[in-house]
Amino acid sequence: YYAQQQYPQAVAAFQQVIERTPQGAKAPDALLKMAAALKQMGQTDRAEQALQALRQRYPDSAAAKKSLNN
Numbered sequence: 001y002y003a004q005q006q007y008p009q010a011v012a013a014f015q016q017v018i019e020r021t022p023q024g025a026k027a028p029d030a031l032l033k034m035a036a037a038l039k040q041m042g043q044t045d046r047a048e049q050a051l052q053a054l055r056q057r058y059p060d061s062a063a064a065k066k067s068l069n070n
Contacts, residue, residue, distance in 0.1 A: 028063035
């Protein structure tokens, strides 16, 4: 969905990944990409909340490190 610029659907899909497998390897990346989709939708506050959640839940992940560069 994200690649097709269908951001609301992308956010929903990323949310499902986070909820279904919070300890899974894909959860940090899902949060990072969800934040990017929210930014594309103009929802910067929600995007920032997603990035904060990423940094709190998965501080040592590659996705958290990438989020600091954005």
